[in-house]
Amino acid sequence: MIEVQNLWRTYGGGEVRVDALRGISLAVERGERIAVMGPSGCGKTTLLNCMSGIDTITSGHVLLEGQDLHRGSAAARDQYRAKKMGFVFQSYNLIPVLSAVENVELPLLCQGVDVKEARERAEVALTRVGLRERAHHRPSELSGGQHQRVALARAIVNNPAVVFADEPTGALDRATTELVLDLFDHLNRVDNITFVIVTHNPEVAERADRVIYMDSGEIVQELVPKRRRRER
C-alpha cells in the first residue's frame, strides 16, 4: 500500500547541509506493522514525515495506493492525509480546553462532517479505546495512558488505512505501554490498519511484523522479530 522509492531529504545547504534520508526504498503492505529503529538523528522521524506528507521531499517517490503523494498539490496531499491517515505522537497534542470527545471529533468537524455525526463517530472511537466513560473529561483530568488512548481515538476516528506513530510509548510506563500496544494490535487485527511506528522501545519492535533499522539516513537492516517468526 505504501511504496517508497529512492527517497532523499536534504535539509539546509552548503556547510549546514544535512542529508537526513539518503536513497530510502521500502514497501509496506496493507495491514503490516512496521517498526523503524536506529540511533538518534539517523532519520526515523524524517522518514515518517516524508512517508505521510507532513514534510516535503528532495527527490524520489512515495506511492500510496499507487498515487504519488508528493506529485499533486499541497491541498490534495492534505485531503488524502485527512481521509486515509491517522497520527499518534509522543506528546499527545490534545487541546487542553476541549474534552476528550471534543478532541476526537475535531478532525471530522474540520473536514465538514455534520456535528451530530462527528459526535457519534467520536464516541464510537472512544469506546473502541475503552474510554467512553471519560468522554467529557478534559486532558488535565486524564492519566498519561488515557491521553494516549484519546490521541489514538482521534487517529482512528476517520477509519484510516494507515496510522503513523512517532515514539507513541515514549512517555508511558511499562504497563501503559502494554495497554496501548494491545490496542494497536487489536485495531490492526480487526480493521486491518497498517502501522508505521518510529520507536526506541524494543517491546514495540518485538510486536511488529518487520523492523527496519536505519543509520545515517539509510536502511541498514530489516528483521522479522522472533515472536513473529514463531507465529508464521
Ligand SMILES: Nc1ncnc2c1ncn2[C@@H]1O[C@H](COP(=O)(O)OP(=O)(O)OP(=O)(O)O)[C@@H](O)[C@H]1O
Ligand atoms: N528541519 C530540519 N532542519 C535541519 N535539519 C534537520 C531538520 N529536521 C531534522 N534534521 C536533521 O536530520 C537528521 C535526522 O533527523 P530525525 O529527526 O529524522 O532523526 P531521528 O532518527 O528521528 O532522531 P531521534 O531518535 O533523536 O528523534 C538529524 O541530523 C537532524 O538534525
